[in-house]
Amino acid sequence: MKAIRRFTVRPVLPDALHPLSDLARNLRWSWHAETRDLFQSVDPERWTASDGDPVRMLGSVPPHRLAELAEDRRFLRRLAAVADDLRDYVTGDRWYQTQTQIPDLPAAIAYFSPEFGITAALPQYSGGLGILAGDHLKAASDLGVPLIGVGLLYRHGYFRQSLSRDGWQQEHYPVLDPNELPLVPLRESDGTPAQVSLALPGARALRARIWLAQVGRVPLLMLDSDVEENDLGERGVTDRLYGGGSEHRLLQEMLLGIGGVRAVRTYCRLTGHAQPEVFHTNEGHAGFLGLERIAELAEGQDGQDGDDGNGGLDFEAALESVRAGTVFTTHTPVPAGIDRFDRELVAHHFGPDAELPRIDVERILGLGMETYPGGEPNLFNMAVMGLRLGQRANGVSLLHGHVSREMFSGLWPGFDPDEVPIASVTNGVHAPTWVAPEVFRLGARQIGAQRTEDAMTVGGSDRWDAVADIADQEIWDLRRVLREQLVLEVRERLHASWRQRGAGTAELGWIDGVLDPDVLTIGFARRVPSYKRLTLMLRDRDRLMDLLLHAERPIQIVVAGKAHPADDGGKRLVQELVRFADDPRVRHRIVFLPDYGMAMAQKLYPGCDIWLNNPLRPLEACGTSGMKAALNGCLNLSVLDGWWDEWFQPDFGWAIPTADGTATDDDRRDDLEAAALYELLEQRVAPRFYERGQHGLPDRWIEMVRQTLTHLGPKVLAGRMVREYVERLYAPAARAHRALAPEAARELAAWKSRVRAAWPRVTVDHLEASAATTTAELGTTLSLRVRVALADLAPDDVEVQAVSGRVDSQDRIADASCVPLKPAGGPDLEGRWVYEGPLSLDRTGPFGYTVRILPTHRLLASGAELGLVTMPSEEVGEEAGVLMR
Known part of the structure; x- marks a missing residue:
C-alpha cells in the first residue's frame, strides 16, 4: 500500500x-x-x-x-x-573585517552558480563546477567575506550511478524532500513562505519558493519551483540538474538569474542584510541576472533614480551601471561546453507578453548573439552574454585564461588575444573539507590546532613550512594508515556495487583480497567526457597488466566517474573500463567504483599515493581533484594542463609528455601519450615508491610528499583563491559600481555612443620616425610623429600609442610594449592632430613597431573594453618598417 x-x-x-x-x-x-x-x-x-x-x-x-x-x-x-x-x-571579525590595505571593499557580494557541492547531505552538484562553488562559499565564510550564494534546489539532484551486470551505467533519480535536508524555508514577516515569480508567455507564471542553507557565515538561497501554485510543467523546472531539453534549460537559467536577483532582494529585505554591490556569475548559466538588474535600474529600483520619465535609467545607462558591478567567471575551454539557445526561443520568453516587458527584445538578443566572425548568427550564447554584461571576467587557471582569451577574441576584433580583457584566478580547494582528519591531527601535533586551522583557511607559507620538521617515519606511517582506510572503503563499496549488479554473496569472497595497503595506489576519478580520457590507461592492456601484476613493484588503481546520462560515448568508456576491471586476472589490482561523489572523494583523495590526470591539453580548465589529493600528501602525475601546467615542479610530481602537434592524429596521439604514461610508471614512479633507504623507508618518496605539502599547500587553498577574487575583482568592481552613480552612468553611456558613432572616421594618416643615428642599434631612441584624424572626438577621448617589440617572420609583434604619445599643439587646418613621443630600441634581434588609437575614459576597466582600435593602413604602415639588428 x-x-x-x-x-x-x-x-x-x-x-x-x-x-x-x-x-x-x-x-x-x-x-x-x-x-x-x-x-x-x-x-x-x-x-x-x-x-x-x-x-x-x-x-x-x-x-x-x-x-x-x-x-x-x-x-x-x-x-x-x-x-x-x-x-x-x-x-567575530575575520580576515575580511581586518583589511585596511584594500580600498573599496564591497558591503556584500552575490555569487550565482547552477550547482553547489557543500556536502553529500545536500546533493546539488554534478562535478567540479559545483564543488568549486561550494568551496568558494566555505572559504568566503572562513575569511568573513560577505557573500550571498544563489542557486537552484533540484528535487532529484544529479543522478545516482550504478552498473548493470555487463558494466553499463544505470541512472537513478531519488526524490529529495527539502524538509529532510539541512534547509529552512525563507518566510515573509507574516510567516508565509517567501516566493519569487517569473512571467511566462501566455499569461502564465513560474513561481519558486526560497530555501535557505546556512554555510557558516554565508547564506545560500536555493529556488524550488515544485510548489502547488505552479502548473505541472512549471513544477518540473527544478526537477533535475542539467536535465531536459533546451526550453527546460532556458527556464532553469532564467529562474537562476532573474529569479535569483529577486530572491536576493527578498532576503535582504526580510533580514536587513546589506544589498550586494557586486554580482558574480559562476559560468554563464546565471547570465540573465544582468537583465533583471538593468530592469531594476530602468524602473528606478535598487536605490537609483533617473529621468527617463519613469524614474529610472535608460537601457544604455543601466547597462553601464550593471556591467561595472558584475564579475563573470568562465570555466569552459571549448565552445561545445557553453549553453546556447535558438534565437527565437529566447525571444519568445521575453518582451511584452513574458518576462522583462519594458526591455526591448532586440536589445536582450543583442547581448547574447554571436555577432562576430565564426559565430552562429541565430544562436544566443550564455557565455557571450556573461562577457558583455560583466566589466570584469576571468578564467580559472593561467593556461585557461590564455585559452579563454583566444576562444572569445572575436568579441574584441583588432586586439591580440593577450589583450582580451579576461584575467585568470586559479581555482583552489577548501582544505578543512578535503584534508583527512589524520592529516589535520599530524599538523596540530606539530604546530598546534589553531595554527593548523589557519594554515588551511588563510594560508601562509610559513605555517606550511613546518612540514619540514615532521619525521619521515611519521609521514610514512600516516600515508600507510590512509591507504589502508581506502582499501577497506573500496572493498565495502565494491561489494555493494556487485550486489547491485546481481551477484550473490557466495561469489564475492574474492573482494576480501582486493587491493593491498602496501602497494602503490593510483587514483583516477572525475566526470567522463571524452577529453578526460578515462580509458587512456587501457591503450596497451598487456603493458598495463604487467604494471598491475609486477612481482616486485606492483601498482593498483582505483577509478570512479559518471558519464552524463545523455552521453552514450561516455557510458561506453565506463563500460570498457569496468569490463577490464572485472577480469579475474587483475580485479584485485584495479577497481571501478560507481556513484562518485563527495562522500567517496573524501576517502579516495587521502588514500592514494598518485593522482592521475590525463586530459587532452588544453581542455582541462583547471581541475581541482589533484589539489585535494595534494593536500593529503598524494603526488600528482598529470598532463601539463589546468593548474598543473602552472605549478608543476619535478620536486613533487611528474608531467606526462604530450603529443599535441598538428600533424598527429587522435589515435597516434593517444598511443604516444599512453606509452609515455607507462614509461613514467615503470621507470620513475614505481621504483621511487618501492626503493628503501638505510632506515628502511622510501626516503626520496617521502621527500616528494613533504615538498608537495610545503610548496603546493599554500597555493591550492580556496582561501588564497577567494582573497584573489576580493583583491583583484570584487574590490575593483565595487569601486566601479560606486563610481557609476546615475549621472556618471548616463555620461559613460552617452560617451560610448558618441565614440562608436565617430570611430569609423578615426584614422592614422601619417607616421614618421627619426633617429640620432642612421643605424638601429640597441639603446637608440626614435622620435615618432603621427598625424591622426579624430572625427568628432577630442584628444581626451582617445589614447594614441606606440606599440613595439620583437617580431616573428610574419612581422607580428610579441611581448608588446605600449607607450602613449602626446598631442603636439592643437588641430591643424584640416582638423588633424599631431602626436609625438620617443620610442626606445630596448632589445636586440628582429624588432618592429606600429601605432594605434584606442578610446579612453576614466570609467573604463581596460583600453580594449569597447572592442575599438584603429591601426595604420598598409600604406601608412610601410613607413613604420621593421628594424633589424
Whole structure:
C-alpha cells in the first residue's frame, strides 16, 4: 500500500539540547571536526546509518536517548562549547573585517552558480563546477567575506550511478524532500513562505519558493519551483540538474538569474542584510541576472533614480551601471561546453507578453548573439552574454585564461588575444573539507590546532613550512594508515556495487583480497567526457597488466566517474573500463567504483599515493581533484594542463609528455601519450615508491610528499583563491559600481555612443620616425610623429600609442610594449592632430613597431573594453618598417 502524501515528523528536542538544531542547520558541521564528533557521540550507530548527516540522524534518535543527553553534564558542556564556537565564528571579525590595505571593499557580494557541492547531505552538484562553488562559499565564510550564494534546489539532484551486470551505467533519480535536508524555508514577516515569480508567455507564471542553507557565515538561497501554485510543467523546472531539453534549460537559467536577483532582494529585505554591490556569475548559466538588474535600474529600483520619465535609467545607462558591478567567471575551454539557445526561443520568453516587458527584445538578443566572425548568427550564447554584461571576467587557471582569451577574441576584433580583457584566478580547494582528519591531527601535533586551522583557511607559507620538521617515519606511517582506510572503503563499496549488479554473496569472497595497503595506489576519478580520457590507461592492456601484476613493484588503481546520462560515448568508456576491471586476472589490482561523489572523494583523495590526470591539453580548465589529493600528501602525475601546467615542479610530481602537434592524429596521439604514461610508471614512479633507504623507508618518496605539502599547500587553498577574487575583482568592481552613480552612468553611456558613432572616421594618416643615428642599434631612441584624424572626438577621448617589440617572420609583434604619445599643439587646418613621443630600441634581434588609437575614459576597466582600435593602413604602415639588428 502506497501513501498518497509524505512528510517528515521531527523530534522535539529537550530545551537543553536546542543548540543541536542550530548546529545541524549550519553546514559548518560539514567541515568542522568538533561539531561532527559531537553529533557522532549522540548515537554512533545512527550517525553512521545517516551517512554523517545530522539532520537525518536527529530525526531518528529515540526520545529516551535525547532525555539521557539532556541530563548528561559532560555532553552539555561539550554542546555549549561547540555552540559558543559557532557563535564566535559567525559573528567575530575575520580576515575580511581586518583589511585596511584594500580600498573599496564591497558591503556584500552575490555569487550565482547552477550547482553547489557543500556536502553529500545536500546533493546539488554534478562535478567540479559545483564543488568549486561550494568551496568558494566555505572559504568566503572562513575569511568573513560577505557573500550571498544563489542557486537552484533540484528535487532529484544529479543522478545516482550504478552498473548493470555487463558494466553499463544505470541512472537513478531519488526524490529529495527539502524538509529532510539541512534547509529552512525563507518566510515573509507574516510567516508565509517567501516566493519569487517569473512571467511566462501566455499569461502564465513560474513561481519558486526560497530555501535557505546556512554555510557558516554565508547564506545560500536555493529556488524550488515544485510548489502547488505552479502548473505541472512549471513544477518540473527544478526537477533535475542539467536535465531536459533546451526550453527546460532556458527556464532553469532564467529562474537562476532573474529569479535569483529577486530572491536576493527578498532576503535582504526580510533580514536587513546589506544589498550586494557586486554580482558574480559562476559560468554563464546565471547570465540573465544582468537583465533583471538593468530592469531594476530602468524602473528606478535598487536605490537609483533617473529621468527617463519613469524614474529610472535608460537601457544604455543601466547597462553601464550593471556591467561595472558584475564579475563573470568562465570555466569552459571549448565552445561545445557553453549553453546556447535558438534565437527565437529566447525571444519568445521575453518582451511584452513574458518576462522583462519594458526591455526591448532586440536589445536582450543583442547581448547574447554571436555577432562576430565564426559565430552562429541565430544562436544566443550564455557565455557571450556573461562577457558583455560583466566589466570584469576571468578564467580559472593561467593556461585557461590564455585559452579563454583566444576562444572569445572575436568579441574584441583588432586586439591580440593577450589583450582580451579576461584575467585568470586559479581555482583552489577548501582544505578543512578535503584534508583527512589524520592529516589535520599530524599538523596540530606539530604546530598546534589553531595554527593548523589557519594554515588551511588563510594560508601562509610559513605555517606550511613546518612540514619540514615532521619525521619521515611519521609521514610514512600516516600515508600507510590512509591507504589502508581506502582499501577497506573500496572493498565495502565494491561489494555493494556487485550486489547491485546481481551477484550473490557466495561469489564475492574474492573482494576480501582486493587491493593491498602496501602497494602503490593510483587514483583516477572525475566526470567522463571524452577529453578526460578515462580509458587512456587501457591503450596497451598487456603493458598495463604487467604494471598491475609486477612481482616486485606492483601498482593498483582505483577509478570512479559518471558519464552524463545523455552521453552514450561516455557510458561506453565506463563500460570498457569496468569490463577490464572485472577480469579475474587483475580485479584485485584495479577497481571501478560507481556513484562518485563527495562522500567517496573524501576517502579516495587521502588514500592514494598518485593522482592521475590525463586530459587532452588544453581542455582541462583547471581541475581541482589533484589539489585535494595534494593536500593529503598524494603526488600528482598529470598532463601539463589546468593548474598543473602552472605549478608543476619535478620536486613533487611528474608531467606526462604530450603529443599535441598538428600533424598527429587522435589515435597516434593517444598511443604516444599512453606509452609515455607507462614509461613514467615503470621507470620513475614505481621504483621511487618501492626503493628503501638505510632506515628502511622510501626516503626520496617521502621527500616528494613533504615538498608537495610545503610548496603546493599554500597555493591550492580556496582561501588564497577567494582573497584573489576580493583583491583583484570584487574590490575593483565595487569601486566601479560606486563610481557609476546615475549621472556618471548616463555620461559613460552617452560617451560610448558618441565614440562608436565617430570611430569609423578615426584614422592614422601619417607616421614618421627619426633617429640620432642612421643605424638601429640597441639603446637608440626614435622620435615618432603621427598625424591622426579624430572625427568628432577630442584628444581626451582617445589614447594614441606606440606599440613595439620583437617580431616573428610574419612581422607580428610579441611581448608588446605600449607607450602613449602626446598631442603636439592643437588641430591643424584640416582638423588633424599631431602626436609625438620617443620610442626606445630596448632589445636586440628582429624588432618592429606600429601605432594605434584606442578610446579612453576614466570609467573604463581596460583600453580594449569597447572592442575599438584603429591601426595604420598598409600604406601608412610601410613607413613604420621593421628594424633589424
